[in-house]
Amino acid sequence: MxxxxxxxxxxxxxxxxxxxxxxxxxxxxxxxxxxxxxxxxxxxxxxxxxxxxxxxxxxxxxxxxxxxxxxxxxxxxxxxxxxxxxxxxxxxxxxxxxxxxxxxxxxxxxxxxxxxxxxxxxxxxxxxxxxxxxxxxxxxxxxxxxxxxxxxxxxxxxxxxxxxxxxxxxxEPEKKEDVEVVETIKITVNGKEIKADAIIKDGRTFLNLRSLENAGFKVGYDNVTKMRSLDNEKKCISLILQDKRSADYIREGNVNAVNIDGYNYMPVRDVCAIMGSTDIDYDKTREEIIVKG
Ligand SMILES: [Zn+2]
The missing domain is CATH 3.40.80.10 (Peptidoglycan recognition protein-like)
Known part of the structure; x- marks a missing residue:
């Protein structure tokens, strides 16, 4: 068989x-x-x-x-x-x-x-x-x-x-993939406000790595290992990326990443973990995610 x-x-x-x-x-x-x-x-x-x-x-x-x-x-x-x-x-x-x-x-x-x-x-x-x-x-x-x-x-x-x-x-078309809507959200990191493209998937907020790069994070890519890394000089993590069009979670260690239309997103919670912070809050009235380092 x-x-x-x-x-x-x-x-x-x-x-x-x-x-x-x-x-x-x-x-x-x-x-x-x-x-x-x-x-x-x-x-x-x-x-x-x-x-x-x-x-x-x-x-x-x-x-x-x-x-x-x-x-x-x-x-x-x-x-x-x-x-x-x-x-x-x-x-x-x-x-x-x-x-x-x-x-x-x-x-x-x-x-x-x-x-x-x-x-x-x-x-x-x-x-x-x-x-x-x-x-x-x-x-x-x-x-x-x-x-x-x-x-x-x-x-x-x-x-x-x-x-x-x-x-x-x-x-019938193949099982429909979720349609991800990308929105811009505000995140306050240690009092500093940044704007990031994000998607909400399965009740979790995923941030666009490129947005994080614009906010001062270092986003790298290793051509040989096909690994992308995110580094804020405290910790560095790597993600293994699969098919560009796949919206599947890609798991490496504790980090989930998702690839939508060629952009890589990772959960806010994992971004916080990289920054060594587990103190994460959502301000409903201000529609803002607040991360304290
Ligand atoms: Zn026949």
């Missing part, structure tokens, strides 16, 4: 029998993602991976998804035989050669096929990952049914609302 970067679902790789898929293609030729179901009862992604690995059936798909993981059976650089059903008329320009086939494992309940909610949600993850990787918009994620009229995935043809919900989920 492994994980792919950017896919929050356990991932297995089990190469299909060579007679089950076709030739190579450029990844840039991928224009569609086609969703299928296996029409089995209680099958698994690894079970399918194993079956297609040892059995020559002249068909297959790139990915299989079940309730707890996914399995890649055909490399994305190879053409899988998954959506060009013999004897059926094409309804669009999607073909095996320009698409990725994703098979959902299925169950049978009271004589009818179902895609469980968990399998559907895992397929959302896999498809969103593939959309991102190969730059496929949501309107080019289609059912086998939309390619040529084949009743596949049958539950999503019989119950179009399930397909519509899937489409809605894959079109």
């Amino acid at each position: 492994a994980y792919l970067k950017g896919l929050d679902l356990p991932y297995n790789s089990m190469l299909s029998n060579a007679s089950n898929y076709g030739g190579t293609r450029a990844l840039s030729s991928i224009k569609y993602i086609v969703v299928h179901y296996t029409a089995n009862n209680g099958d698994t992604d690894t079970g399918n991976g194993s079956y297609f690995g040892r059995t020559a059936v002249g068909a297959g798909a790139h990915m299989f998804v079940d309730e707890d993981s996914c399995t890649q059976s055909v490399p994305f650089t190879r053409i899988a035989y998954h959506c060009e059903t013999r004897g059926m008329e094409f309804k669009c320009d999607c073909r095996n050669a320009n698409s990725i086939g994703v098979e959902m494992c299925s169950d049978k309940v009271n004589g009818q096929y179902v895609i469980t909610r968990q399998t559907m949600l895992n397929t959302v993850k896999v498809v969103k990952y593939l959309m991102q990787q190969y730059n496929i918009p949501a309107d080019r994620v289609i059912r086998h049914y939309d390619v040529c009229g084949k009743l596949c995935p049958e539950p999503w043809v019989r119950v179009p609302q399930e397909w519509q919900e899937f489409k809605r989920l894959i079109a």
